[in-house]
Amino acid sequence: MNTSYFIARRIAIKSERTFSKLIVRIAISGVMLSLTVMMLSIAIIKGFKTEIQEKVRGYVGDVRIFKLDLNNSFELSPFVPSAKTLAYLKNNKDVAYFQPYATKPGIISANDEVEGINFKGITKSFNWDYISKHLVSGRVINFADSIKATREIMISAYTANRLKLKSGDNFIMYFVQNPPRKRPFKIVGIYDIGVEEIDKSFVLGDINIIRRLNDWKPDQVGGIEVKLKNFNRLSQASDDIYANLEMKLKSESVQEYFPNIFTWLSLLDVNTRVLLILMMIVGVINMITALLIMILERTNMIGMLKAFGMTDFGVMKIFLYNAIYLVGIGLVLGNILGLGLAFIQQYTHVFKLNQSNYYLSYVPIEIHVSDVVLLNIAILIICVVVLVLPSMLVSRISPLKAIRFK
Numbered sequence: 001m002n003t004s005y006f007i008a009r010r011i012a013i014k015s016e017r018t019f020s021k022l023i024v025r026i027a028i029s030g031v032m033l034s035l036t037v038m039m040l041s042i043a044i045i046k047g048f049k050t051e052i053q054e055k056v057r058g059y060v061g062d063v064r065i066f067k068l069d070l071n072n073s074f075e076l077s078p079f080v081p082s083a084k085t086l087a088y089l090k091n092n093k094d095v096a097y098f099q100p101y102a103t104k105p106g107i108i109s110a111n112d113e114v115e116g117i118n119f120k121g122i123t124k125s126f127n128w129d130y131i132s133k134h135l136v137s138g139r140v141i142n143f144a145d146s147i148k149a150t151r152e153i154m155i156s157a158y159t160a161n162r163l164k165l166k167s168g169d170n171f172i173m174y175f176v177q178n179p180p181r182k183r184p185f186k187i188v189g190i191y192d193i194g195v196e197e198i199d200k201s202f203v204l205g206d207i208n209i210i211r212r213l214n215d216w217k218p219d220q221v222g223g224i225e226v227k228l229k230n231f232n233r234l235s236q237a238s239d240d241i242y243a244n245l246e247m248k249l250k251s252e253s254v255q256e257y258f259p260n261i262f263t264w265l266s267l268l269d270v271n272t273r274v275l276l277i278l279m280m281i282v283g284v285i286n287m288i289t290a291l292l293i294m295i296l297e298r299t300n301m302i303g304m305l306k307a308f309g310m311t312d313f314g315v316m317k318i319f320l321y322n323a324i325y326l327v328g329i330g331l332v333l334g335n336i337l338g339l340g341l342a343f344i345q346q347y348t349h350v351f352k353l354n355q356s357n358y359y360l361s362y363v364p365i366e367i368h369v370s371d372v373v374l375l376n377i378a379i380l381i382i383c384v385v386v387l388v389l390p391s392m393l394v395s396r397i398s399p400l401k402a403i404r405f406k
Contacts, residue, residue: 003310004317023293024326030286031330032337034279035379039338041279042371045272047364049265053231055195055359056261057254058130059202061098061225063238064257068250074105074118075176076222078214079248088244089226094237096229099126102210102222108203110171111164119173121207124149127227131191131204138167138189141204149206153185157192158199166190181213195359197258226251283330283379284386291323291390316391320384323391327383331376342367 065085067077081100089098102121107114124143131140131154141152153173160166167187175181185205193199211220228237238253245251255262298319305315342365345351349362 004314004321023290027286027290028326028330028333031283031327031379031383032334034283035331035334035375036338036341038276038279038375038379039334039372040342041272041275042375043342043365043367044363045268046368046371047366048268048358048360050366051364052195052261052265052359055193056198056258057227057231059193059195059198060254060257062228062231062234062254063226063241063251064223064254065226065241065245065249065251066223068248074103076103078102078216078220078222080217080219081221081224081249082246085244085246085249089224089241092237092241094228094230094233094240096227097127098224098226099123100207100221100224101126102207102216104210104213105176107174107176108159108163108171109174110169113163115159115163117159117173118202119175119210120202120204121210121222122204123207131189134191134193136190136192138187140189141206142188143206146206146208150209151184151186152188152205154189154191154204155187156199156202157190158196159203160187160190175213177213183209194355194361195261196356197261280379280382284383287323287327287383287387288390290326291319291387294322295319295390319391320387323387324380324384327380331379335372335376339367339372 065081067079069077089095100123104119104121105116106119107116122141128140136157138154141149141154143149155165163171165171165187167190170184170186172182172184175183207221210216210222211218226241228234234253234255238251242251305318306312345363346365346367351363353360353362355361
């Protein structure tokens, strides 16, 4: 029989000391709350990063290819992608799909309101999966009729609210060039991406409008958007694409295109690490305090066990077993509370956010089994290792003095 384990089990289950019970409950609560906060922090930060990354890359792609020149304006210079470039993109295993586009600055005039905007011209091969998910009203542009398509436009909810427009309304857009040109459009759809840098900057229309206004050839484009299969390979895939482009072209990743957003996301990782460290310290301090109090209250027992011949290591194991038991209870309760709150938020979105400030209308949650398992293992190991030191206090207790201790 493992004597140390037997005694530790009796202490943990049948202890009747009121004060130590209170301290034990506080210690268990500390571990439970620490695990809950750490679990939710990781889930929320990962949820934020994934949701915002998907919002940005869903609209502009992961890598954009454009002409290598000194043009720094919103209107991209035209080029004709070579057959070699198109074949490389088509056969690249990292590329999910790619699509041509062009941009041209313009001014929308409607309801006595004026709004500066970038007209993003797209083709009939445009992938509508992402836009369709964020469609607030109306439909996507119908390229089946090429003439009607040139009169149709999609705008963001942000722009629609500022200009007091809705699906089905008509307005005039003035394109910035010399001399300025104007075109009538009908709003066929309104979408809401939730990222202000995108919503307030772009509208979607037919690329042939830009080709006609700029006297481009039918196969000229302003750029190519590339969507990757795996965003985690962005850096490597972006470098590979750049290395295989023809000399007249260059590429830019979405992280370079929206540096402010991705810098903010990287700072969230720092906040998470700080929070994890603080919560771990809180849990460890609670357990150390509980262990020291249990040792103090069991001084008589320690003296008796030593007098009966139990070694210091054997006595120390009693309190380590007890501490592991308490940590285990805290971890179980922490998992129940943390996962419970996470799943409630994931399926109900009960906790809301200001979308204009956080790009999302609710607190996002992304739970991974590996994160939960690693977090539990890390807390258990750290607590046990740290608790070895205070448990060694039993070696300094004299049996004679301990038996007389009141």
